Amino acid sequence: MIYMLGAGWASSSSVRGLSLKDYQPVVISPRPYFVFTPLLASTAVGTLEPRTALESVRTIPGAEYWEAAVKSIDFEKKEVHCISGLQNWDPQKSFAVKYDKLGSSLKVIAVGAHTQTFNIPGVREHAYFLKETRDAIKIRRQILRCFEEASLPSTSTERQKQLLHFCIVGGGPTGVEFSAELHDLIHDDLARSFPSLMPFVNISLYDVAPRILSMFDSSLAEYASNHFARQRIEVHTLRTVTRVEEGVLHLKEEDPVKFGMLVWSTGLEMTPLIKELQGVKKDEKAGRIMTDGHLRVLQPAQNEDGVSKVVPDVYAIGDCAVIEGAELPSTAQVASQKGAWLRKRLNLIAKKGLLKNEASTSASKDAELEIGRGFQYHNILTLAYLGSWNAIAQRSEGHGIRGRFAWLLWRGAYMTKTISLRNKIRVPILCRLVLVRALTEQITANKGWLW
Known part of the structure; x- marks a missing residue:
């Protein structure tokens, strides 16, 4: 059993493709859908419909979903306390989830963050x-x-x-x-x-x-x-x-x-859950949960060798977490890559029969030697739309693209990243309509070819 707290980029990337013969994923979130945040600006002005930015959590193959918010986490008892808006946030109807069953149950914190x-x-x-x-x-x-x-x-x-x-x-x-x-x-x-x-x-x-x-x-x-x-x-x-x-x-x-x-x-600003969370190491800058290179949550305490201990059976990914010693941007790309890396890691752990031994008392290199190196971020492409079918795109420092071609990359990236077949069809159709309008206006104004 693996409990995924949250339904954002990190959560979606980690649950989709998870080995169902080894794990039973349960997504706990007050929001029953995943939001494709890069499309929100387009939906705000009517270029795209709001539905194109949404993917239902219940479409994830093999995943169970509970519409509830996490109220608190007890790391000693290994319990997650939840409350649901469907029951008017009634404290008497709150429930606790036990995430440790003979060492075979894990918990992933991916609750995201609020606007600062x-x-x-x-x-x-x-x-x-x-x-x-x-x-x-x-x-x-x-x-x-x-x-x-x-x-x-x-x-x-x-x-x-x-x-x-x-x-x-x-x-x-x-x-x-x-x-x-x-x-x-x-x-x-x-x-x-x-x-x-x-x-x-x-x-x-x-x-x-x-x-x-x-x-x-x-x-x-x-x-x-x-x-x-x-x-x-x-x-x-x-x-x-x-x-x-x-x-x-x-x-x-x-x-x-x-x-x-x-x-x-x-x-970004941390959610009340993360702000009030005790028993975990946090960064001083934003109060995010600190993890080791394998995305395991760290304890404030250290062992005799000066190495931070890890919280057993708990991972943290997405905007609510930061890797100790690493400066990564709080972007959808980073969260998505963390989720994908964790999914592959968990599948490999199960394949090698290391699931029960995964929770160690320190962030040592034993797991790294057994199942590979820690997470590494790869900047695939950083994009920004500038209006009038112009954009900028950058992969590394000093190497960038600008103009109409960057706009096509911008739209193409969102088209390929959307999850459902429905949105993979809707987004390019709407993008094509915008491009046709741009071509028509260019020709009508006698401004020459679009490029």
Whole structure:
């Protein structure tokens, strides 16, 4: 038996393909579906339907699913305490799961993380996040609401400028891609329905760092900033948000900024479960669970040789965990690779008959010698969409692609990574429609070939 806590990238990658003759996977999550997060920006503006970003957990072959949230974990008793929203979060109906049965039962913590707000007043009350499909739906409704209210005869010019000022905080891939998708929606679609409002539209991107897309090479980041400037997307770096009020963004470096919608995308914050979790080693920077190179959870204590002990029968992967001594980005690609690596490792452990001996008292090299080296991250391709069918792609430092070809790579990567056959068909069809529209507009405007 293997209990998977969470239904995100790491969980999905580790459960799919797990040897069913050796393991019986049980996914415990309050969310009965896996969210393909790179598509959320597209679903927020209507380019893709929300269903294209969802995959039901129950479609995983051989996996059992329980719709419940993990309330606490007792490592001494080896119990996971759960509570379900289907029962109105009734404490009397909570239940405990025993994850150690004669050494043959394991637990994988993959509960993900929340959006980081840095405890800035007003963010949770007045900003929109982009972590779930329901967030994308709320954002789409707010965009349309802003345009509809701005179009009313009774709306003043000052109010129109505020309603049509869209602010995005966070210069990472999510914030940049949403800014790009929003630009495309406004100038390719809404401009036809609200032509008189276009002079009032303003998109502003704020980030505390010196430049946006810090994980990319500086030349690609500069290309992105220049492309945004041509699209009249204002990029404000070295900006610190002090508080947020209804319709007003307060910054340390400049006067308050009025907005119609604020989208917040500034990194990750640990869930209450991880924050309150005891008996595990955590990193000081973000409070994530610390693991060894084999993704086994570490204890705060060390053995006589100064090596950290591992928590028996427990792994941690995804955004809630970090490998000791390794600096890896908190991205879907890293989480997916960790999940895939753990799946292969567990299958190999079972194949060699080492399952009962897997839980050791220290993070020694014995397991490495028996079943191979630890996890190693391979940056396949880092992508970011910039709007108007342009993107940037980077595999390693100094080696990047930009423009229309990078856009095709961006869409192609998402097409191949979607899990179900249904979405593998839907996404390319919708992408083809977008490409046909791009070609048509290029030819009509006599701007030459798309490339």
